[in-house]
Amino acid sequence: xxxxxxxxxxxxxxxxxxxxxxxxxxxxxxxxxxxxxxxxxxxxxxxxxxxxxxxxxxxxxxxxxxxxxxxxxxxxxxxxxxxxxxxxxxxxxxxxxxxxxxxxxxxxxxxxxxxxxxxxxxxxxxxxxxxxxxxxxxxxxxxxxxxxxxxxxxxxxxxxxxxxxxxxxxxxxxxxxxxxxxxxxxxxxxxxxxxxxxx
Numbered sequence: 001x002x003x004x005x006x007x008x009x010x011x012x013x014x015x016x017x018x019x020x021x022x023x024x025x026x027x028x029x030x031x032x033x034x035x036x037x038x039x040x041x042x043x044x045x046x047x048x049x050x051x052x053x054x055x056x057x058x059x060x061x062x063x064x065x066x067x068x069x070x071x072x073x074x075x076x077x078x079x080x081x082x083x084x085x086x087x088x089x090x091x092x093x094x095x096x097x098x099x100x101x102x103x104x105x106x107x108x109x110x111x112x113x114x115x116x117x118x119x120x121x122x123x124x125x126x127x128x129x130x131x132x133x134x135x136x137x138x139x140x141x142x143x144x145x146x147x148x149x150x151x152x153x154x155x156x157x158x159x160x161x162x163x164x165x166x167x168x169x170x171x172x173x174x175x176x177x178x179x180x181x182x183x184x185x186x187x188x189x190x191x192x193x194x195x196x197x198x199x
Contacts, residue, residue, distance in 0.1 A: 023061075043081075128167065147171055162187065 011031040021041040031051040040060040050070040057077045064084040071091040082102035093113040100120045109129040116136045125145040132152040141161040148167030156175040162183045168191045176184065189196065 123161075127170070130170075132173075167191075 011029075011033070012035060013033045015032070015035045016038075017032075017035065017040060018038045019040075020037070023041050023043045023045065025042060025045040025047065027046075028048040030047055030049075031053070032055050033051075033053040034055070036056045036058070037060060038058045040057070042065050043061045043063040044065070046066045047070065048066075048068050050067045051073075052071070052075050053073045055072075055075045057075065057080055059079045061081045062085050063081050064086075065082075066086040067090065068086065068088050069090055070087060072093070072095045073091070074094045076096045076098070077100060078098045080097075080100045082097075082100050082105055084104045084106075085102065086106045087110055088106055088108045090107075090110045091113075092107075092110060092115045095112075095114075096116045096118070097120050098118045100117075102117075102125065103121050103123040104125065105122060106126040107130055108126050110131075112130060112132040112135050114134045115132070116138065117140050118136075118138045120137075120140045122137070122140050122145055123143045125142065127145060127147045127150050130147075130150040130152075132150065132155050135152060135155040136158070137156070137160050138158045139160065142157075142165055143161050144164040144166070146166045147170035150167065150170030152171065152173035155173055157171075157180050158177055160180055160183075162180065163186075165184065165187045168184065168187050171184075188194075
């Protein structure tokens with residue numbers, strides 16, 4: 001598919017897209033349904049109301065993409081660069097992220113339902129105000145991530161890096177492995193104003 005031959009605002013269904021380079025694209029209402037997107041570059045783009053439905057996104061670059069009020073429904077995202085992705089006030093439902101670099105990602109005030117992050121770098125991620133149901137973080141780096149005002153139900157953290165995590169109260173509703181709870185101790189102590197004594 002040649003993006004140069006298409007209008008900026010469009011809808012595609014059941015297509016396979018490879019090597020589609022549209023960095024710094026500005027548009028609204030773009031939708032992909034039942035499609036596979038490989039090595040797509042939408043970095044530094046501004047796409048409001050972007051919709052991905054029943055899609056696979058692989059080895060693509062969405063760094064610094066602003067996709068406000070957008071949605072992913074039944075999507076798998078693998079080996080993608082998502083650094084600085086802004087998906088505020090959006091919806092992620094039945095989505096799986098695998099082996100993605102997503103440091104500085106912002107999901108502020110997004111709704112997450114049945115979302116799984118596996119082996120993802122999420123350092124300094126912004127999850128403020130997230131409403132999450134059945135969300136899992138597995139083997140991820142959540143160092144210095146922000147969870148204030150978040151609320152989770154039926155969610156879990158397993159074998160994750162949690163150094164410097166903020167907004168610990170926003171993890172209410174999460175289940176953690178004992179090893180992860182120990183890793184979270186410093187952040188809990190900091191928020192509670194508890195100091196550590198030396199023997």
